[in-house]
Amino acid sequence: MTAITDLTVKAADGTPADLSTYAGKVLLVVNTASKCGFTPQYEGLEALHRDYAGKGFEVLGFPCNQFGAQEPGDAAEIANFCALTYDVTFPVFAKVDVNGANADPLFVELKKQAPGFLGTEGIKWNFTKFLVGKDGQVVERYAPTTKPEDIRKDIEKLL
Known part of the structure; x- marks a missing residue:
């Protein structure tokens, strides 16, 4: 399987962002x-990011407007919202x-490595x-209802 860190995505400004920057780290995408x-x-x-970033962990956020048009803004609006509302x-x-x-x-590979409930690959919601894991392979997939703090133990095991 392809390592997630072998892929390239787009930074908020639209330029290519090589995920190899995060090789060897535990990621939450x-x-x-x-x-x-x-x-x-x-x-x-x-909170997870701040608690574990110094220990080899990164949260990577990817805005998506496919579910109920709940991310209508452009990159500047999204960045402004994240910074001002949640100090991201x-x-x-x-x-x-x-x-x-x-x-x-990236999401094609994530879904392939960690199918959802009953083996379906589609993502159901934001x-x-x-x-x-540090090897770039998906360890676990969590539903939208899973709170970030409920993932702490799994992150700590991988660090």
């Missing part, structure tokens, strides 16, 4: 949205599709989370 019932999870994601310091990349023909290759 999340499709996010600013106007979702789960949006307050930004606070928990930021973890990387938030360019808006992506996570399902369908235009799904970002704030689906993928925990990636």
Whole structure:
């Protein structure tokens, strides 16, 4: 399987961002949205980031507008919302599709490595989370309802 850290995504400004920058780290990759019932999870994601960033952990946020049009803003609006509302310091990349023909290759690989309930690959909603080990392989997939703090023990095991 392809290591997640072998892929390239788009930074918030649209330029290529090589995920090899995060090689050897534990990652939590999340499709996010600013106007979702789960949006307050930004606070928990930021807490994880602040608690473990110095220990080889990163949260990577990928805004997505595929579910109820809950991420309508452009990159500047998303960055402003994240910074002002939740003091987000973890990387938030360019808006992506996570399902369908235009799904970002990162999410194609994440879903392949960690299918959802009953083996379906499709992401059902915003704030689906993928925990990636130091080897770049997906360890676990979490539903949007899983709170970031409930993932702490799994992160600590990998660190």
